[in-house]
Amino acid sequence: YNHSHEHHNNHGDHQNLGLAKQLIGEAFRQRVESVDNEFCNPGDEDPFFVADLGEVYRQHLRWKLNLPRVKPFYAVKCNDDPKLMHMLATLGTGFDCASKNEIELVLKMGIDPSRIIYAQPCKTNSYVRYVAEKGVRQMMFDNPDELRKIARLFPDAELFLRILTDDSSSLCRLSLKFGASLDSTDGLLALARELGLNVMGVSFHVGSGASDPKAFLKAVQDAHWVFQQAATHGFDLKTLDVGGGFCSDASFEDMAGVLRNALDDYFPAHSGVNLIAEPGRYYASSVYTLACNIIARRIIGEEHSQANGTSYMIYVNDGVYGNFSSIMFDHQHPVAKILRAGKRFLFDTAAAAASPDANAIEYSVWGPTCDGLDHITESIRFDTTLNEGDWLYFEDMGAYTMCSATTFNGFSNDHDVIYVCSEPGALALLGRL
Ligand code: PLP
Secondary structure (H helix, E strand, O other): OOHHHHOOOOHHHOOHHHHHHHHHHHHHHHHHHOOOOOOOOOOOOOOEEEEEHHHHHHHHHHHHHHOOOEEEEEEHHHOOOHHHHHHHHHHOOEEEEOOHHHHHHHHHOOOOHHHEEEOOOOOOHHHHHHHHHHOOOEEEEOOHHHHHHHHHHOOOOEEEEEEOOOOOOOOEOOOOOOOEOOOOHHHHHHHHHHOOOEEEEEEOOOOEOOOOOHHHHHHHHHHHHHHHHHHHOOOOOOEEEOOOOOOOOOHHHHHHHHHHHHHHHHOOHHHOOEEEEOOOHHHHHHHEEEEEEEEEEEEEOOOOOOOOOOEEEEEEOOOOOOOOHHHHHOOOOOOEEEEEEOOEEOOOOHHHOOOOOOOOEEEEEEOOOOOOOOEEEEEEEEOOOOOOOOEEEEOOOOOOOHHHOOOHHHOOOOOEEEEEOOOHHHHHHHOOO
């Protein structure tokens, strides 16, 4: 691979990023130029994604450079696009599944059951029977009822005790719902022993979209303490699962640095403990860019004749009930850029981005449904006048977007994805797109 990857903080200066922009831009150009809003068939102007599978490959190299001892199990819930999953499978990751359907999806790809963890502490009985039959053995527990359920339905399962973390710095808190407190782990381990169960490791999750690296340090320290506690109950724990929570932006290097050092201190290589993780957002977010069409516009303040008095509400054909579900469920703030205005194709140019000039034209951006909640952006300014038929694009739209989109108001949630691959090495691995 390219030598620029040998720096830990390398993501921005990879030579193939230029190629990525070129390929993504070309895919967008071809598609939007094929749509004429005055004559096209219903739905031809629907939103669509461009996904660069080369980005998955770059993210994987970046993971291996920063967390070389930690094997990732991709969290399928985040985006179950078969091409993304296939790329990850080819790169050798495992898969973190939360339900029977996710497990079935991964098994159908021909993935060995040992590469799957059923990372859900509170499981459906019939799903536990399903995984027992399929030989997916690794699963989580965090309370006595769940231990009794597993003892009944799948006594041979390989269990991880999921512990609570301080997730207060994360976007999506998970410890409100899951995780054993450290004053309950002793009782849980005693019960597991009494039931004859097979506790193999400890897991935690610092919350999705975490921003405080210290959360990882504290969680690793707590996990180490539970490893020692487990030994007093006769368990020889083999695996630590450090969960997800990693972002794909520049904060990754900081997070990974703190985690790497904590692991080296508390679970050094000679301890023989396997290290795994459950990243979702990290692998999916930056792979997908979404294009939406401006389907309608409303002029605000038209009655003011003075300059700069006019602002616009623009309505695009995707919203919070669709791929912008991430605004509601994932606390995101996607930022619009201009893809095409009239005949001007602006992808990846300075003119595409929001203008810092307070005199630039102000827009609010709304989704297509009847609901006032369906609101993407309160206020954004562009130097360009946007009209019906123009296109906007939004970057970093791969995580927790399409997976939680609905068809409310009859809008489709099944959008085209155009795949490109900006890493020749990845393309060689895949064979074809
Ligand atoms: N593992 C579990 C158990 C989760 O609940 C989640 C997200 O909710 C993930 C992994 C993925 O987290 P992230 O996308 O923050 O990496």
